[in-house]
Amino acid sequence: MVTTLFYRSIWLLPIAYMLVAAQQQDRTEYVDVFHGTEGGGNMFPGVVAAPFAMVKLGPDVSSGQAEAYSGYLSQGTITGFSMMHESGTGGAPKYGVVSQLPVAGEIENPLNDLSASRASPDEGSVGYYKSSLMNGVTAELAGTEHTGAFLYTFSEGPSSVLVDVSHVLPSYRGMGWNQGYAGGNMTIFDDGHYEGSGTYNNGWNKAPNWTIHFCGQFDTAPTSGRTFIGSETTLESYGEVSSVSGSKRLGAVFTFEATEVMSRVGVSFISSDRACEYIDRESPADKSFTSLIDDAVSRWNTEVFGKVTTAETGVDNLRHLYSSLYGMHLLPSNRTGENPLWTSSEPYYDDFYTLWDTHRCATPLQHILQPRTYEEQIRSLIDTWRNEGWMPDGRSSNYNGRTQGGSHADTVLADAYVKGVRGGINWEDGFDAMLADAENEPPNTDDPSARDSSVQQGRGALPDWNERGFITLKYTRSVSRAVEYAGNDFGLFQVANGLGRTQEANKYLARSRNWRNHWDENATSLGFSGFLVPRNNDASGSFVEQDPLSCGACYWVEPYYQGLPWQYTLNPVHDAATLIEWSGGKETFLRRLDTFFKPGRYPERPKANNTIFDPTNQPSLGAPYLYSFAGRQDLTVKQTRQIANAYYSPGRAGIPGNSDAGAMQSYILWMMIGLYPVVGQTTFLIVSPWFESITIDLGGGKALEVTASGGGDRKTRDFYVQSLKVNGGEWKQVWVTWDDVFRDGGRLDFELGPEPTVWWDESLEVPSPASHGEPRWFRRPTVEKMEDGLSA
Known part of the structure; x- marks a missing residue:
């Protein structure tokens, strides 16, 4: 049953040309990013801009005592949009860190429950995600391998964006696998960009403290940026200060008069400087939101979907x-x-x-x-x-x-x-x-x-x-x-x-x-x-x-x-x-x-x-x-x-x-x-x-x-x-x-x-x-043949 090299060369030559053409077709229209998000699949439907990308940008949803392993649940309120998630996992949630949440109007206490219900079901496609919230805000997401892009549309100003360093995906299982926030820091610089880091622990793999660094900027200058620190819902500091740090909840609130706000965030396990470099390299201010989506579509077509082609025409298949x-x-x-x-x-x-x-x-x-x-x-x-x-x-x-x-x-x-x-x-x-x-x-x-x-x-x-x-x-x-x-x-x-x-x-x-x-x-x-x-x-x-x-x-x-x-x-x-x-x-x-x-x-x-x-x-x-x-x-x-x-x-x-x-x-x-x-x-x-x-x-x-x-x-x-x-x-x-x-x-x-x-x-x-090959050194048991075996 050996096939000759001559035979293979006959049909491999035209295949090489077909494969190049196949990679140029757009097959993302057949991808449902919500596939497996219900019924226990625990899939992540948010933005993953390239295969195996580090950043997985998407919503964090709370719904009673339900475990949102990937951050997503079809029912419940959105507590934030965060940069880090896993997909299809169980045991206990992991990540949900470097989070921000758009809020209509100004925020009096950022430690209060500001979560928002959806006005309509979330939408998504390869490289793109959208949530329309009951507070009148629309959040659209795109990204790259190390950055996330948040495009917020508000019905009117003023409006706010809450950046919560202490945010994680919670767990309700009671097995000691819930994630912990162990501390962080955040600094707002004179040019309006911010940097910081958060330290977290636990989750399904029982990890000790680990740290993620971040860097964020807005395409539209905020009218104000205020850091905060507090315990649970008790606000201890909320003012026009440049820097906060500690083990208590902390973050910042940025206020805007504009009705459209673009936020770009980079993350790194090495330093906030590197996180900023990722923005400059992968998502600079002159790179449009649409082009980020286009880049993701192109990469997925080239690196994944173009590698598997079929003559099948049935849409479901x-x-x-x-x-x-x-x-x-x-x-x-x-x-x-x-x-x-x-x-x-x-x-x-x-x-x-x-x-x-x-x-x-x-x-x-x-x-x-x-x-x-x-x-x-x-x-x-x-x-x-x-x-x-x-x-x-x-x-x-x-x-x-x-x-x-x-x-x-x-x-x-x-x-x-x-x-x-x-x-x-x-x-x-x-x-x-x-x-x-x-x-x-x-x-x-x-x-x-x-x-x-x-x-x-x-x-x-x-x-x-x-x-x-x-x-x-x-x-x-x-x-x-x-x-x-x-x-x-x-x-x-x-x-x-x-x-x-x-x-x-x-x-x-x-x-x-x-x-x-x-x-x-x-x-x-x-x-x-x-x-x-x-x-x-x-x-x-x-x-x-x-x-x-x-x-x-x-x-x-x-x-x-x-x-x-x-x-x-x-x-x-x-x-x-x-x-x-x-x-x-x-x-x-x-x-x-x-x-x-x-x-x-x-x-x-x-x-x-x-x-x-x-x-x-x-x-x-x-x-x-x-x-x-x-x-x-x-x-x-x-x-x-x-x-x-x-x-x-x-x-x-x-x-x-x-x-x-x-x-x-x-x-x-x-x-x-x-x-x-x-x-x-x-x-x-x-x-x-x-x-x-x-x-x-x-x-x-x-x-x-x-x-x-x-x-x-x-x-x-x-x-x-x-x-x-x-x-x-x-x-x-x-x-x-x-x-x-x-x-x-x-x-x-x-x-x-x-x-x-x-x-x-x-x-x-x-x-x-x-x-086969080596002697069976363990004795073979005697197995009596069943007289009346059961059949399907």
Whole structure:
């Protein structure tokens, strides 16, 4: 199945011309910036002027006790428009800093509640946001990578703009994750511009104090600028002074007679001088508001949307495609040149939320769409290890935390390595960074959520993992950690093997099989036996009696984090052949998968038709692809199409759960393309594409072209693969590799139809590298074949 270079050169030549033309088209009309802002997606709809931009400018909304994770809620009052946000996150809000609020008339006490209701729903598009307020003020927003532009229209003068240094996004969860304001300073200069900084802490990653500097100016000179300081709503100082500082609430009020006011603000983690430089460089006074929007549209078209083109004409499908592409390019934040902690020539990225979520689908897709940025992110992860001792699993405001399961930077690095990413990456350092995660126990953070070990970074349960080969109830999230640690160790095996470090490769291959030590053949549920269960902290590490349909609160202190035993048992994909064998063989395993997706099996999940499958959280998301490992690619297609149709849409509630920084959008994008990445390996499972054609620009004149012919309704009916050609040759595997279609470009030509067909060679099995090569040193349990398995 090797395609000749001659054949590729024939079709790659015209593609190079097509890709250039594609980048010149405007596809932002298909982007709904409110996609996923409702229904628990927690997406940020404000201004992000470029992919991964540091500034995310938008509204901060208060509505009772609702958590505004990204600042936005569809209902409630606007408390300010701030420069810093995250998108698609949970746990607790983060940022909402460097805020200002337009107010009709003059302000007597800036510490009073001046929030305003909307007169109409907010509007937004790529690079632009608008709020019309009940106080008669219209606020329009634009920006650049490091600056924000606020255009205020007042019905009459005088009017005011409140700059509140002490403003943050609040949290009502009561778990000690609410953000704190620790102090700040602000100075108004004679020419009317102002500078200052604010220091804040906490949020979802439990960060200690961190500082952001700002610089602001107005295109229209204010009639007055007054600083203030006070406690809660008690005003202590409010006058014509040039400077204020302290740990109490502080800021300034600027008053205008003009009915249109343009405000420009820059932010920096280094200094207010640099923040001012960003205004001069990116948003000078002679740069119009409209041109800022135009620049953002141009960058998004060139850097993102122009890289994925399709012949599709259905507006809903186009909106879904490009809104999802937009949503997965908001985090992490590119803060190269903005690292306040150490001096380095390496790139610097922050706001990883969290690699535990994004490593499965999002980072592999970033590799394809944004190879330069992807390499920079990996270099940043390694540089964080050089200077702090561990790579992050989650990181924000220049601080590692949280770590929910394993150390998934290891898996991200392994995925890049096996796919040939080299560039400026020092892979010896990269492997040493992975070794630090795999061998060094991080200091206990004594977090009230889980006091047993660190929730900041690394692998807190390493003593059990290294000494016993499993994780006991001495540690929280024991089974989740065991599954994740096994996958992380497989990543170390991959890189060690590639670097020729044979002894370490053998060690980590063996450790990647430790998930087997949690397999209890006597655990039963719904007619099936064999599940991953906790183990007691006794001499033998005896199995805990566990209902596979229960995980308690499924949170920090439980053995299973955000997933049932049923779900975690299906996660060791690097060792899938062993999982299938121990489950009773392919036939029984297929029935187990059918039961996993069958409605009515788990009444606690009514929004998912009472299925064990949970569309809202990552531990379930790889399950439909396991059908391919068991020899039924057609059932992978069936289940993924049902998931897409049931739980995803281009609407505001179009994401079934928390986006997790674009993890959910990338999951559906892979379905649209017709492939699925097996992370840490070069394998991509073949699914079924949504569109008649889709072309992905891989850079350097290379592309992946995917076509689908036959069948009429590829979304709901005619989606089964009938045959497949890869690079012009007949294909009989249910997977392709990186080298087949991505390294030099490639082509997938699908023939689709309404009925399942065995188009593949049933003797060819999907790679399961941890299942082969080395002896299985842990005894294989006896699994009785079920006589009456349940089927969908």
